[in-house]
Amino acid sequence: MDINKLKDKKTTEELLEFGIINIDKPSGPTSFDVSDFVRKKANLRKTSHFGTLDPNVTGVLPIALNRACKLTGFFLGENKEYVGIMRLHEEIDVKKLQEIINKKFMGKIMQKPPVKSRVKRVEREREIMSFEILEKDENGKDYLFRAEVQGGTYIRKLIDDLGKELGIGAHMLELRRVRAGIFDEKSIVNVYDYEKALDEYNNGNDKKLRSIIIPGEIISSLYPVVNVNTEFVKKLYTGSPLFIKNLDKKYNINGGRCCVFSGDKFIGVYSVINSKEVFAMPEFVLQPIK
Known part of the structure; x- marks a missing residue:
């Protein structure tokens, strides 16, 4: 598209x-x-x-x-990427710091939201794709970092937990989000x-x-695009399932979501079920303006 x-x-x-x-x-x-x-x-x-x-x-x-x-x-839920500065309460070698990060704070971790968070404070699994120390400031305590994380990950809490793991304490000084999904x-x-x-x-x-x-x-950048024949569009606006026979061709999509178009007209986001007759069910349909 x-x-x-x-x-x-x-x-x-x-x-x-x-x-x-x-x-x-x-x-x-x-x-x-x-x-x-x-x-x-x-x-x-x-x-x-x-x-x-x-x-x-x-x-x-x-x-x-x-x-x-x-x-x-x-x-x-899309991944987020951040660049920031954290302050360690004692100086530590960059190589050693990165080794600890790679060992304890990469991949799937458990994280509890901060005290001031609006969500319930229960531990949740989050994934850290990358957490790289880029450089250390001249004062020896401020570290520039870049991190790519699963949506819903708290960077401030991640740094706080890192400080506890190091046994010296740490807090975030500055943070900038450079990417949110697409x-x-x-x-x-x-x-x-x-x-x-x-x-x-x-x-x-x-x-x-x-x-x-x-x-x-x-939104079509997130999910596969399927095209529906024009004569069936009105039925989709009423909340009808997307039947296999209504598609312009066969699509090999197994599960997940898809974006439905009719030509260049966006119809909505659907959940693919691929039953014998039904290809997908509507999650969001963009109704035409009357």
Whole structure:
């Protein structure tokens, strides 16, 4: 699915109705504050963000617009990547520190959410794909790191647990999210440029605003795409299962999810079951605007 070609066919109003803006969250406001700023500035009905960042954390914060808010749950579990600075309470050799990280804090780990977390504080399994020490500061206690983790992993808690494992204590000084699933710093826009783009849009120039909105159909980057014959689309809008006979061809997809299109029209996200007659069941259907 060529998202750029699909985007070119949409009006700016259609993009605002079913789109995503990848905001560069500044330090200070909460993720909700930033999401709400996006909503109010564009006079949208609602917005939602894909994964909460603490107030003092910066970086990638994808924000769904209007009907794209229904996609939030599909993006939340995607891997996240961070760059940050942690302070160890005593100096330690970088090589030794990396060895301990590789031994104790890589792969699947058990993690309990921080005390201030809004979720229930029970241990959960999380996966650490990479946790690399990049360099040590001249003071000997501050360490620059990069980490790729499963969605829902608390970096601040990861560093705190590392300090306990070392027996010397550690805490996070700075943190920036550089990737959240398919969203990274290449498509990021700061709140000032977003505000400027909207001001220009309200004055008749939508070029900048169009350039920063990602169509909601980007969800098709996560799952395989299947195409349904046009004559069956109306039935899908009523919540009907996607029958094998309604597909334009045979698809070899076993389980998981798929994105359903009819040509370049996005229908929704479906759960593949591959029974004798039913190919998939709807999880989210994008109803046509009446």
